[in-house]
Amino acid sequence: MGFLYISFGLYLLGIVLSIRKELSYWTSFAAAISSLVAGILALTKEFSSPQFPIMPGLSIGIGLDKTSGVFLVVASLSFIMLALYSVDFGKLFSGKMAAWFNLSLFGMTLVISARDSVDFLIGWEVMTIGLFLQILERRDSHEEAFQFLAFGEVSAMALIVGFASLFLTNGSFSMSNGVTSTPFFLVMVTIGFIIKMDIFPFHTWITGAYSKAPSNAAALLSAPLTLMGVYGIVRVISVAGYSVWWGVGILAFGSVSAFWGAMQAAAERSLKKLPAYSTVENNGIILTAIGLSAMAGAAGSKEMAILSRFAFLAGLFVAFSHTLAKSLLFMSVGHAKESLHEEEIDNVRGIWSNVGGIPAAGILTSGLSFSAFPPTIGFVGEWMILEALFQSYKFKGDAERLIAAFAGILIALAIGLAAFSMIKLIGYTVLGPNHGMKAHQFPSSRMKAAQVSLVLLLIVGGVFSPYIIGSLGYSNFLGGILVVPYPLLILSSNPIFGVVSPTMFFVVVGFLFIIPYLLYHTSERKSRKVQAWNGGLALTEDEYFTVPAYSFILEYVLRKLYLTREVRTGYTAEVTSKDAAEYIYDYLNRFVRRLSLFTSKIIMNGKISLYILYILIVFIIAFLV
Amino acid sequence: MTKRLTERKMYSTIIQTQSKSKIFRNSLHIYAIDVGNSNDLNFDIRALQAPQYNIHRFGIFFADVPRHADVLLILGSPTKKMVPVLNETINQMPEPFYIVVIENVENHMCENNHDAVDIESIGLPNIAARLTRYRGPEELIAVLLKLKGEWS
Secondary structure, three states, X not given: OHXXXXXXXXXXXXXXXXXXXXXXXXXXXXXXXXHHHHHHHHXXXXXXXXXXXXXXXXXXXXXXXXXXXXXXXXXXXXXXXXXXXXXXHHHHOOHHHHHHHHHHHHHHHHHXXXXXXXXXXXXXXXXXXXXHHHHOOOOOOHHHHHXXXXXXXXXXXXXXXXXHHHHHHHXXXXXXXXXXXXXXXXXXXXXXXXXXXXXXXXXXXXXXHHHHOOHHHHHXXXXXXXXXXXXXHHHHHHHHOOOHHHHHHHHHHHHHHHHHHHHHHHHOOEOOHHHHHHHHHHHHHXXXXXXXXXXXXXXXXXXXXXXXXXXXXXXHHHHHHHHHHXXXXXXXXXXXXXXXXXXXXXXXXXXXXXXXXXXXXXHHHHHHHHOOOOOXXXXXXXXXXXXXXXXXXXXXXXXXXXXXXXXXXXXXXXXXXXXXXXXXHHHHHHOOOOOOOOOOOOOOHHHHHHHHHXXXXXXXXXXXXXXXXHHOOOHHHEEOOOOOOHHHEEEOOOOOOOEEOHHHHHHHHHHHHHHHHHHHHHOXXXXXXXXXXXXXXXXXXXXXXXXXXXXHHHHHHOHHHHOOEEEEEOOEEEEEOOOOHHHHHHHHHHHHHHHHHHHHHHHOOOOHHHHHHHHHHHXXXXXXX | OHHHHHHHHHHXXXXXXXXXXXXXXXOEEEEEEEEEOOOHHHHHHHHHHXXXXXXXXXXXXXXXXXXXXXXXXXXXXXXXXXXXXXXXXXXXXXXXXXXXXXXXXXXXXXXXXXXXXXXXXXOOOOEEEEEOOOXXXXXXXHHHHHHHOOOO
């Protein structure tokens, strides 16, 4: 099991080699491959390094068990592709970027392989700081970077408090099984993790940070970073076990967050903010699945244990599909954005013809995966979560049934709205007409290789998802009926509740699609293409059906939620909508400013007499006590 | 009745259209485009739809866009700026279609306007009739009825 050590060593070497950008990224590529091998090996055999005792109750060591192996494999796949992508993409940015890239990958690998809370927190902080420095890469991104850091540090503080309480109860920093947990620990650690997962209402930093960060850093922020949050939650379950109140809380946070993220993504007009809100939505779905799993697991009966396992599997699948698809989406969007130097979806129409087919295929495939289009891996995950929520009638208590049903409504709405926003992204950027934009070409063969690999991975992962389920150890959810042979059918419960077979879907639809497609292409078409009728004049740029127009109907119908307003400036008017969660932070911001003003003017205003009075009061209190 | 018959005789001898098809027998849709006339033709076109001429009784209608039209009615001699618009309009016409050109001889605007382009130099397709000496809406109705295939 030297692969994990090799991986850590290579990441550190990559930081040193950051003078040569390309070499540094190749080093991180090699390190990620090494960690992938380590993860695959950990699936069959657990591994742990020798423990180095530092103080009583604290001995530092790393190791991988099956859970961390699974997460390491997925994270490493994302790391490999991102490192390969960055070999070309990194040339557009400074050499420091390569060092911070390696640093954050080092931190994330350490988080996954940590066996005790001290290692875990070190990895957590390294990862946060590495990403913070990457967001700082652009000159005008200080505000966004510090917003990210503020939320990251709140998360870290919650984790520190939580782990400290765990140390007080157990007398050790170990995170493995057999540790007794307290509700306080559970609450604090959960808050710490869900802040990292961009869950509503802790998501307001994402729009700024994702759009200002270079795209490879944005992909790291969105995909593997939130995966670390999921990993943390999964670890917490393994320490604390299932409890109903925790499950209900997680379910509520998750479903509201999924709906909120999808709703904001549907109204978003910026190329990188739309994927950012999609991250909120997907992490909400993952959290809902884990919450449902906890609620069902706490019920105790055998039937509910099956539902619990299935919901957990759904959460894992959505997490994996999100990690891969969101890495791909940010890669392709970044490729287009750096080629065209544009921020808005409206201005990057026609990526297919002016930037290239591969970034377009990347946006198309990942967008289809997010809108649950079979047979992509995203379809399997979202089918699973809906099937799990359909089974909420199995709960004994009415309150649990009602809560799970409402979560189901929100998740269904979220999936629908996600499809709406992804159709917007795909339709305008990939399939939209090219308006004569000239793309700035730069060497991008490695970027294209990374994108093609992820496109294939998303489709192949979806088609062979029954085998993935089998290899994760959930083979009781596999079956075969009628013409579908044994492991190709995914069952949502045992006895059968619902079934789907992405493999058979691929085979059947492949035939049904390919033959008509070939016929369509061989036959001669008599249609004539003309532009839209505009009184005989050519259409100008503002006469097309724009992105704001596409989502305006939604913004108007849900105007209470979107806070839709018409803003008039001179003779023009514009419709804007705002994320209501930002008002909380605006209020906090104003409150803190006022408080500091009050403190500096009245309490600590530099008058010596006032300070002497404070000293006297302290003396009096000290004497009395 | 007598007047109608004499007029019919008069117009059917004068007008030469190239219509051979009978697909417009039941209905005919016209799109009129003003490419530079002195506005009197526009009044005539309005009168065609009004009770005075009431061309709807023949199954002839005006379309709002060239995509719905069978006949493109070009009013006047095109000015330079209207040539690309005219070409785009013809590009939008569905097949089969006819073009009827009414050139206003007494067009003072065109006489003074050196922008006017000779209609032959544009090379318009499918010209069914070119009315150089326009006599009034009756003549246009006669042309349209010929295009419909009602008059042989």
